Structure formats: structure tokens, C-alpha cells
Amino acid sequence: MKVLGFESSCDETGVALVEVPAPGQGGVPRLLAQALHSQIAMHQAYGGVVPELASRDHIRRVLPLTREVLQAANLSLDEVDLIAYTQGPGLAGALLVGAGVAVSLAAALDKPTLGIHHLEGHLLSPFLSADAPEFPFVALLVSGGHTQLMRVDEVGQYEILGETIDDAAGEAFDKSAKLLGLPYPGGPHLSRLAEQGDAAAFELPRPLLHSGKPDFSFAGLKTAVLTQVKKLGESPSEQQRADLAAATQAAIVEVLVKKSLLALKETGLKRLVVAGGVGANRRLREQLNQACAKRGVRVHYPELSLCTDNGAMIAMAAALRVQRGLAQVQPPGGGFSVRP
Ligand code: KG4
Ligand code: ZN
Secondary structure, three states, rough: OEEEEEEEEOOOOEEEEEEEEOOOOOOOEEEEEEEEEEHHHHOOOOOOOOHHHHHHHHHHHHHHHHOOOOOHHOOOHHOOOOOEEEOOOOOHHHHHHHHHHHHHHHHHHHOOEEEEEHHHHHHHHHHOOOOOOOOOOOOOEEEEOOOEEEEEEEEEEEEEEEEOOOOHHHHHHHHHHOOOOOOOHHHHHHHHHHHHOOOOOOOOOOOOOOOOOOOOOOOOHHHHHHHHHHOOOOOOHHHHHHOOOOOOHHHHHHHHHHHHHHHHHHHHOOOOEEOOOHHHHHHHHHHHHHHHHOOEEEEEEHHHHHOOOOOHHHHHHHHHHHHHHOOOOEEOOOOOOOOO
16 A cells, blocks of 8 residues: 655655555555655745745645655555645644645545544654654654653554653754744754854853743743853954854753653653754753663664754655554545644
């Protein structure tokens, strides 16, 4: 069985094809081909994602990317068995493009469709790598819009252990980066600048670090960064900016590591999956690897290129659901919904 997946929740148009092993064959579904277009360059001039521009660009890109994927996999649309799309959360207009294309194609081809939760896509993205995790595991989901710790017993069996009460970790990276005059999306830029800096040069808060619960709060950190930026005045030195970037990154990473360890301890599990854009952060990976190695915990990450939004994770999540008989597919011509 072959699943075609569409992702269009924010500023990446992603399309991918995943093949599900035949019943009784076991194994993990396999990525056949994927194509991705990032809108980052287009939104950069505005310092963030402009929803209307995002929707329009998804419209422009989605069909050429679909053709590219089918060509790379050497398949025709007739050979696709199920069409999956990101149902939400995300930008309403952007979601409607992927969902609309998926459902229209499905109606024309007489194929069923399946809406996928964007975060489930991120959560299951490590299954796209050769070293897929075994269940159960603790998942640290760190994206631009979400920060959650979850207990994952199987596909579809998710228990939220803790989450952010205000900003997401990616938001903390992006907002602090903006204060430091870095381009959107700030996370990777801040992380690069931090490499030249000394994290000890600034003292920044680590909200809820000692709450004893796997919950997060990053809004106070952003305010503290703003205070420091104001103190530095109009023209801070390159070193001061790098130091502040390093201190910001250190504060975010310390909280993420400590809370992940807490969730692992609470559940007694020995496997951690890190997913979402912030999972690409080098410092976070280093610190998690170190802390988990000491405790005999195995850490799984998606491939770097699959940490941020992509179509492969949506096709994979759909495939894993289908493989387990969990997919509530819509018949051809059936309705669809997006949940912004
Ligand atoms: O998962 P994602 O692509 O989109 C959402 O679903 O939100 O995550 C995007 C977030 C952005 O906040 C971006 O700045 C952050 O991931 N990010 C990073 C890095 N790469 C992406 N943050 C820190 N370090 C990175 N290397
Ligand atoms: Zn995402």
C-alpha cells in the first residue's frame, strides 16, 4: 500500500510517498520519495510568517512538488492507495491548501483520505530513520508552536506529561533572536551565533526549573533577554551579542534537558524521542546525549532535515496508523476538515 502525504500547516510545502509493508510482513513503512519547498526566504523580509503569502505560495508549489515526488518514485497517481494531509494545528489558509488538494485528488482518483495531526507527524518522524525507536518511549516535542513531554505507548496512545504554560521553546529561540537583530526563523541563527559566545557572561532565568513537574514556561526568559538587550544599548559588540545568544540557548536547553530527565524518571522509561524543529539544535542534542548516556537512556532523533516541517512525517504517521488498523479514513468524495 502506498500513502501520499501533504504538509502545508505553516511555511513549508511538503509532499512525500511512503510504502506500507504488506499485512503480516512486519517492519516499518518506507519512504519512497519526498519533496519540500521552504518559504523562509520569502517571509524573511517581514521578520515572520505572513499567513496570506504562505497560503498563496502553497498553492503555487503543491502540484509541482507532487509531480516531482511521483517522478522520483516512478509511480503514477493511480498507484497511490491513500492520500494523507495535515489537518492541524496550523495557519487556516495554509492548511486548507494541502487538505483541499488532497481531498480533490482523492475524489478524482476514487481514493480514500486521512487527516493527520501535525504534532503526531513530528512525534513519529524518527520512524523515517533506519534506527526507529521501539515503544514505549518518552517524547520531547519541541517546535515553534508547541513544547510538550509525552508518554508514548504505541501509535495513537499518547499521554501528555507536561507542556508549556506560555511560549514554546522554538518561540523563545525566535523571539530572543529577533531581539538580537537576527533574521527569521531565529532558532538556527541564534544557535550559530551562540557558538562564538560565553553562556556564563549573562545570568538568565530558568522558569519552572525546580517546579518538580515536567512543565515549561519561556515567556519570562524572553523578557529577561529584552532587559539585557536594552542594557547593552544601541550598538552592542559582536562578542556581547554572541554571549547573550549563548546564555539564552543555555537557559532553554537546561530546562528542556532537566524536564526530559524528570519525565523519564517519572515514567521509568529508558527511551527518549526528540522531535520538532528545536530538536535540530546541536547544543540540545549534546546535552541530552550526555545526560541520557549517564542514565542508560537511549535518545532517538529524526534526521536533521526531518526535524522541521515536511511531508514525509505526515505520510509516515498515516502509514503507521494504517498498518495498525487505526486509520479512520474518509471514503473518496467524503468530507474533510482542518483544525487551525
Ligand atoms: O517543527 P517546526 O519546523 O515548526 C513548527 O511546527 O512549529 O519548528 C520550527 C521551530 C522554529 O522556532 C525554529 O527557530 C526552530 O524550530 N529551530 C531551531 C533550530 N532549527 C529550527 N531552534 C534552535 N536551534 C535550531 N538549530
Ligand atoms: Zn511543525
